[in-house]
Amino acid sequence: MESSTDLRLRLAEALRQYDLKQVNVARETGIHNTTLSLWLRGKNKSNNEKIESKIEVWLQRLYSSRPEDIHNPEVQKYISRFHRITQHKVMHQDSESELIPIRLSLELKGRKLNESICWDTHEPYFTPASFADLLCEDLNLPGDFSSEITHAIQQRIGNQHRYRSNPKECLKVLNIEVRLSNIILTDKILWDINNTSNSPEFFAQCVCADLGLGGEIVSALAHKIREQVLYYRKIEHSRGRFESEAVESLYRRSPANWGPQVKVTCWSSESQEQE
Secondary structure, eight states, rough: OOHHHHHHHHHHHHHHHHTOOHHEEEEEEEETTHHHHHHTTTOOOOHHHHHHHHHHHHHHHHHTTSOTTTHHHHHHHHHHHHHHHHHHHHHHTTTOEEEEEEEEEEEEETEEEEEEEEEEEOOOOHHHHHHHHHHHHEEEETTTTHHHHHHHHHHHHHHGGGGOOOSOOEEEEEEEEEEEEEEEEEEEEEEEEOOOOHHHHHHHHHHHHHHHTHHHHHHHHHHHHHHHHHHHHHHHHTTTTTTOOOOOOOSSSGGSSSSEEEEOOOOOOOOOOOO
16 A cells, blocks of 8 residues: 555655646645645644545546646646646636635734735634644744634634625626735736635636746735625625626726736845735
8 A cells, every 4th residue: 555655755746747836736636735735744643544535536637637748848837737727717616615815914922923824614624723833833933823823713714704795796896916025916807706606716827827927926816806805795794785886888998907917126135015
């Protein structure tokens, strides 16, 4: 029987060979990314058999879907990018999972924590407390931070359930601005805040793939969209009604004001906080 170590090595080789990332495995297998990280580091204490079974199935599907006669690394890169985006959309369009945008901004004993996460309310293996413990361990934070992080996550989860989507269509204009390192990404989109089939993650992957962006800016863009969707839901719930933005014409009056734009600023050695 194959050991966990051998399976980890096979997974690492597949990620290298097809230019994939750990987050792609998490999305396509349904394993929470943090849970997958724990397993890869040998720190997950339970449910390893279920996790390893999902990874084995994923690896078999991955190898069977790759044309054996394609050896050009550049071709493989573009195929894998398209595969990642479309597979995520196909596998998760009917998912019952609900991702809640959470922004942690805490200061304790002279230490500061600024972190943005999306919490899966249907995560079967991980709790806010266990996540807080792991985060404190990774960032070498004082133990008192753990309870504060746990409370912040639980509070946001509780508030989220008050602002669920409505069956009625509700179009809102989202003005997006994401700052990460020396890159500023801005966009203006029309979004149905009540359509749960709309995936901010899928949208962010497509936009960033078109712009040649990757890494953390993809998740930052998705997080920003989810924050604005939640913001508009709160407003509409307080009004007691959902009203869409008026769409007067098929053609926009100022098309230049719509669509993504990327600005690269002068590099600064000081870390910039993501807005």
